[in-house]
Amino acid sequence: MDLTFRETEAMKQGFLCTNVQETDLAGHSQSTTVYKKILEIADQGISRLLPELTCQDILVIMADHGNDPNIGHSKHTRERVPLLIYKKGITGKSLGRRKTLSDIGATVCDYFGTDTPQNGESFLPVLKN
DSSP states (O other): OHHHHHHHHHOSSSOOOOOOHHHHHHHHTTOHHHHHHHHHHHHHHHHHHGGGOOTTOOEEEEOSSBOOTTSSSSSOBOSOOOEEEEOTTOOSOOOOOOSOTHHHHHHHHHHTTOOOOTTOOOOHHHHHO
């Protein structure tokens, strides 16, 4: 998270994507203790990042697949992944159950005013109301 924090401080405009690989590795480890610890570290980093965001910024927190540390094997699992969106000044909005991860790409394209992919649906309008 330190690199993400530094890049956020230095950025005037743009798109920043960060992967917290340790959460994936913790799920593969099959240790709920390690998984909990990594989530707490990520949570601390997010709480440090939020005050740096402006009302124009959108923070997307998600996974690319499931990885249940209690399932009995270390392979990826297929459960739905959480999607958390933060935008200063907006609370209590539901994006519903998304059909595809492509919705994230469509939203990024919509935010920057470029053509959106055909297989994703932007949720940016929900964040503007």
